[in-house]
Amino acid sequence: MPRKKILELSVDWLSILDPEGNVDESLEPDLDKGTLEKIYRTMVLTRLFDDKALKLQRQGRMYTFGASLGQEATTVGSAFALNPDDWFFPAFREQGAQIARGIPIKLLYIYWMGSEDAYIGMPLRNFTIAIPVSTQILHAVGAAWAAKIKKEKIASIVYFGDGATSEGDFHEGMNFAGVFKTPTVFICQNNQYAISLPRERQTASKTLAQKALAYGFEGIQVDGNDALAVYSATKAALEKARSGGGPTLIECFTYRLGAHTTSDDPTKYRQMVEVEEWKKKDPIKRFQLYLAKKGIWSQDYEDKLIKELTAEIEKAVEEAEAYKPGVENIFKYVYAEMPSNLKEQMDELLAYISKKTEG
Amino acid sequence: MRVAKLNMVQAINLALHEEMERDPDVIVMGEDVGVDGGVFRVTEGLLNKFGSERVIDTPLAESGIVGTAIGMAVYGLKPVAEIQFEGFSYMTIDQLAAHASRIRNRSRGTYHCPMVIRSPYGGGVRALEHHSEAVATFYIHIPGMKVVIPSSPYDAKGLLISAIRDPDPVFFFEPKRLYRAFREEVPEGEYTVPLGEGKKLTEGDDVTLISWGAMARVCLEALKLVKDVSVELIDLCTLSPLDDKIITESVRKTGRAVIVHEEPRTLGLGAEIIARINEKAFLYLEAPVKRVTGYDVPVPLPKLEDYYLPDAERVADAIKEVATF
Ligand SMILES: Cc1ncc(C[n+]2csc(CCOP(=O)(O)OP(=O)(O)O)c2C)c(N)n1
Numbered sequence A: 001m002p003r004k005k006i007l008e009l010s011v012d013w014l015s016i017l018d019p020e021g022n023v024d025e026s027l028e029p030d031l032d033k034g035t036l037e038k039i040y041r042t043m044v045l046t047r048l049f050d051d052k053a054l055k056l057q058r059q060g061r062m063y064t065f066g067a068s069l070g071q072e073a074t075t076v077g078s079a080f081a082l083n084p085d086d087w088f089f090p091a092f093r094e095q096g097a098q099i100a101r102g103i104p105i106k107l108l109y110i111y112w113m114g115s116e117d118a119y120i121g122m123p124l125r126n127f128t129i130a131i132p133v134s135t136q137i138l139h140a141v142g143a144a145w146a147a148k149i150k151k152e153k154i155a156s157i158v159y160f161g162d163g164a165t166s167e168g169d170f171h172e173g174m175n176f177a178g179v180f181k182t183p184t185v186f187i188c189q190n191n192q193y194a195i196s197l198p199r200e201r202q203t204a205s206k207t208l209a210q211k212a213l214a215y216g217f218e219g220i221q222v223d224g225n226d227a228l229a230v231y232s233a234t235k236a237a238l239e240k241a242r243s244g245g246g247p248t249l250i251e252c253f254t255y256r257l258g259a260h261t262t263s264d265d266p267t268k269y270r271q272m273v274e275v276e277e278w279k280k281k282d283p284i285k286r287f288q289l290y291l292a293k294k295g296i297w298s299q300d301y302e303d304k305l306i307k308e309l310t311a312e313i314e315k316a317v318e319e320a321e322a323y324k325p326g327v328e329n330i331f332k333y334v335y336a337e338m339p340s341n342l343k344e345q346m347d348e349l350l351a352y353i354s355k356k357t358e359g
Numbered sequence B: 001m002r003v004a005k006l007n008m009v010q011a012i013n014l015a016l017h018e019e020m021e022r023d024p025d026v027i028v029m030g031e032d033v034g035v036d037g038g039v040f041r042v043t044e045g046l047l048n049k050f051g052s053e054r055v056i057d058t059p060l061a062e063s064g065i066v067g068t069a070i071g072m073a074v075y076g077l078k079p080v081a082e083i084q085f086e087g088f089s090y091m092t093i094d095q096l097a098a099h100a101s102r103i104r105n106r107s108r109g110t111y112h113c114p115m116v117i118r119s120p121y122g123g124g125v126r127a128l129e130h131h132s133e134a135v136a137t138f139y140i141h142i143p144g145m146k147v148v149i150p151s152s153p154y155d156a157k158g159l160l161i162s163a164i165r166d167p168d169p170v171f172f173f174e175p176k177r178l179y180r181a182f183r184e185e186v187p188e189g190e191y192t193v194p195l196g197e198g199k200k201l202t203e204g205d206d207v208t209l210i211s212w213g214a215m216a217r218v219c220l221e222a223l224k225l226v227k228d229v230s231v232e233l234i235d236l237c238t239l240s241p242l243d244d245k246i247i248t249e250s251v252r253k254t255g256r257a258v259i260v261h262e263e264p265r266t267l268g269l270g271a272e273i274i275a276r277i278n279e280k281a282f283l284y285l286e287a288p289v290k291r292v293t294g295y296d297v298p299v300p301l302p303k304l305e306d307y308y309l310p311d312a313e314r315v316a317d318a319i320k321e322v323a324t325f
């Protein structure tokens, strides 16, 4: 009865594009020019979207907002691997993936300007933003499970941060996914911080990817600033999921270049030199260099693109700012049928408003 | 005793400094409470002064924070655990309702659970979903829990010190809208404001106005709109256990009452207060008791938030209606 090793587990690292835009041809995904251009366009649009949002917030035209500066390859690269009929479950820093999924940016601005009405008319299978960290993970597992029960070849993808891996919901979601082999792809945006808490203080594990191994499925760590690596890993995981192979956890190793949100002061907890180091690994710059090497990108190309996207953003902001939600919407959507107490309360409020506007 | 003009953040911070100084068993734990000093800077400076064994940046897990705090409390520490926003306190309900609140009773007094959970609460700051809610009702409904909400810097310090010294678990909600709204004189050094006792912010004979937290300030504003009515404004300070005496005595005197809270109307504390008035002062009433509350809906995002929150005019209307019934 010897004592012997009965289990050895390992985690792979994947990177395809280096910071200078050199590609590992043996791993390069087979993407046509049009798709590469769309990925680049979406990453740039995401960054411009964030920049504009931060400006609006400073001017008091928008409320608290968490930018995704530096994480565009993770959100955009992964979302491009989805089929339109897959289900998408974001946390709150996934504007890149939302834009890649075809959600009009006007709706995203309406949301961050403080209205739930953003969801009216939002393309389906793009679930609501989850503010409570980690809670959405279970929903994504449930949706994938439903697809499996209904024998539909549909996967779900769920996004969350490094901090989210400490919540019980993360562990319960991973466990259910493992036990029921649900077609779920878990995208962990490890941006190295949960507000002020550095990744090393969040968990004693060497990687976040390895947490999947404890639940009986594959975990992989990818260069989250490399859109090709994120795309490839997600694509493979989704195909595996849809063909009955069960879930995968993809830890995207990236960095939040900006503040946690507009209410945060990162100088309290991290050094500028660290940020400068990560800026050298910028996901957009790297993709741009790659496209340049392929003869797709040029300065002219860039100028034209920025002009076009800036106009798109200005138009969306204008429309979002013009949008005025109706007061009844506070009451209208709480139940399928409005109960009498809500009806009374709504009438009370409407009467109060008209008294106020008359008086 | 030195007295300084402090806002509520500073007053709570001072209470934490003083209590940690006084009692080495007091520890502070939560998300971003150490290096960052708390997202509202309430715990600023504690880490430098007391070190990382007593001021603990925890992993991101509310049930983890409160569940481990229970173990610490039972062992003999006095944890003051921060839940970063009220909307994430739901995850603590299991640990609080199933354990913290029952340990004394379950063990017939063999164990007890002296801990404080602090959390900002409430609307009016244009925040994200789950960051504008008034959730005290959930905790009031747990037998064995105490629930405290200050409405001023002075009370915040004195009530928090009492909460930390209390032998039972206390949920201490901080009206985030008042964090930096105004300053008042707050003495340095030891003083306490007792738990379980309301206080009169104004004395009056016509109408009893009952509120707490951020809404107590809205009530003060409302008084300026009803100068011809003599209003007795009661700030409950502790929502559980409720100060029956101050409510009953006042309503017996005025015969009229209005209750104002930010929480949704159904089963909000206003409902319980009305029931107690019925039990203890019904025959003194000259008008039905009125509630001005949040509606029975999720708190709207910022664009419509102001419609949800009771404001001075709504409160003033209710006072007039009750006064002239
Ligand atoms: C359950 C819960 N607790 C606390 C918060 C407050 N909060 C918002 S974001 C955040 C950190 C999240 O870190 P991470 O999961 O790494 O995501 P990131 O913000 O880095 O994208 C915290 C503590 C929250 N939204 N939800």
Ligand SMILES: [Mg+2]
Residues within 6 Å of the ligand: A161, A162, A163, A189, A190, A191, A192, A193, A194, A195
């Ligand atoms: Mg993070």
